[in-house]
Amino acid sequence: MKFLVCVSKTPETTAKIAFSGDGSQFETSGVNYIMNPYDEWYALVRALELKELHGGSVTIINVGPASNDAVIRKGLAIGADNALRVNAEPNSSLYIAKQIAEHAKTENYDVIFCGKESIDYNGSEVGAMVAELLDLPFISFANHLDLEGNLATVSRDIEGGIEVAEVETPIVVSAAKGMAEQRIPNMRGIMMAKRKPLSVVEPFDFADLSVPVHFQLPPEKGGCVYVDGENMDELVRLLHQEAKVI
């Protein structure tokens, strides 16, 4: 079985987010990067587990610049067999999806995994777009996936319950919490990572349909003010004069 895992590089969860003065760019200095946790912990690890069960290979794909190689090699250290980086500075989900689809259309992957979202832009778009571009079934936010021949049983959380779907591969799945558990790469994996193939290809020429023009931080959260339960006058004054809601 052939598995493809789409991974992205995101700032660490504790990174301080700042934008350039004019708001046109994300300020990258001093920011540490990680593999998007949904891609790493759930998508990649489940792909590896399925490979261990059914045989086959796991390929990682990333659309990004050379500075993403460290994150890609971590995926190889965790256990992926090989990796492909499309050498580009993507600006939109569609651009990324088109690059991935272009690669995947000739490779006959059985399951294409991505994380349910990236923790930076939170778009949850790439998976659906890849599926559409390849004309494949897409199941989003999956928290469980089993394979039996070419029949996949996939479950996902829905409001108040769980939905279980059966679908024939090839499919595209976005992985949510529950799909698998974080795997720490072992020393051997880390040392082997640099010997595994990481090929770099130039992007296909697609024009972006949208470009981001401005970023800004959410308004700062005000501190919490405790008002004594007995002191209704003060509460009314604060709501009226400070919060201006009454």
Added chain:
Amino acid sequence: MLNELMKKNTLKGGAFIVEDSNPEDIFIPEDLNEEQEMVRQMTKDFAQQVGARGGKIANQVQILDEAGELGLLGSHIPEEFGGMPLDTNTNTVVSEEIGRIPGGFTTTYAAHIGIGTLPILYFGTEEQKRKYLPKLATGELKAAYCLTEPSSGSDSLAAKTRADLSDDGRNYILNGQKMWISNAGFADIFVVFAKIEGAHFTGFIVERDSEGLSLGAEEEKLGIKGSSTRQVFFENVKVPVENLLGQKGKGHLIAFNILNVGRYKLGVMSMGGSKRCIDISVKYANDRVQFKTPISSFGAIQYKLAEQAIQTFALESASYRISNLMQEKKEALLAEGNTFTEAILKAAEEYAIECAMIKVSGSEIADYVIDEMVQIHGGYGFSEEYPAAGAYRDSRIGRIYEGTNEINRILTVSMLMKRAMKGAFDFAGPAWAIQKELASKSNEEELKGVYASEKKAVGDFKKIILMVAGAASKMQMEGKLNLKEEQEILMNVADIMIDTFNAESVLLRVEKLVEKDNKPQSQEIYEAILKTFITDATARIQKNATDALVSFSEGDLLKMLLVGLKRFTKYQPTNVKVARRKIAKALIEANEYCF
């Protein structure tokens, strides 16, 4: 490759007091490569996964097994014996991150991979290595090290445990008692030191299920409560002769050589522990509100946060510097045709002085950092519900085991003297030059260049060592002083050496950072760290040198030496308040150790 290594100006062990290093000669944590950073992240994730479990003895076996699965127990062991050896610097990264685990697992880990496993790796026969190392590398076997006895601790060679050859000549019969043995509760094999016929100090590999081997109860300890510490009793325990380790009567070689590496690792682990405690301290100080403002906004608290970080930064700079010295030495020795184990052993031996120094400063800096962590937590620092109390108790062992800090200070100076005497480097020449400099008028040359004052200050610290040690050895040679009986002076000199080595390591790192684009903080912050450290080190060194000088000299000689001391402690103090506030600001913003 060989030529390259020979060309490189590698500092010999102890020679830092007479030779200067260049920033490009040293290794700094900012030089770590992608793979090393990946190993760091892996170990960090492991440490995170261990979390509070490390504080219970019952969990140690399971956690060691997990470490084994990740390859963390085989990182010193060659591949032919089932390991996956890492270079010294990568192993330093691993030790640092393991050092973050609270509750005692660091001791379990160090006892297993260090004092438990290394004697077999370094001194075992081919068969012993084949039999034990692969299983030690995976954690299938757990190891302990039995040197200390109830009546012999620091004086470890005075052990009473004895070994006598059986009548049939097939076994040694061990009788005796060992005390404070880490991992004793679950270890499968024990490296034991005993005297053959009560005279020849020798190492043995003893398996747990040997008849006559029994254990005392778990000790009720002040800290590291997750680590198993028990007495081990030997009553007519039969040890097959093929389990003799190394050579008969050469047990001291094993015991002392193992300690060099162990001391170094202890220093590095203390550094990891300090960083963790700084992270917790800063977060707490940012969260805790008093007088309607986070306590991190108070100058008194900022002083503590900054000082925790400055000292830890110094420890970090010194740790990676020593690590790389050992790494380069190891590579040079391998290139010269030494075996893997010879190379590692000789490299550690070369830097035995530095290993002893980092053990002392690591354990004391960690204690300082953690003491202030408790203080920053106020009353909550005194509560077991918060991490400070446990960390405070756990940290304290660092000054006691792997040779107490007193023993390591004595060793620092005595090994230096020995190396100087043996001509490992020229001590007399530079010491004589200082004498001449003292007799001449001081010429105040103008200082030029980046960090010129700091470079001069570090150079002057070295002169102080040469002046104090030179004058003392002169009196020793004249028979007016017996330094062995003057431990107070040895303590003073050791402290000056430690401050000097750490100050130079900070200086070289901060100099090297000038050229680095991708550093987490601006150069200004590193400069603040450097200047504050040198300012404080100057005061400490002045005090230690004065104490030493008045202890062995008087009259005109003392006067001259004190004038010299004054000349060598002229560093213009920096505005430490402003500097510390800058450093604290960086910490407060990052909400963790961020240098």
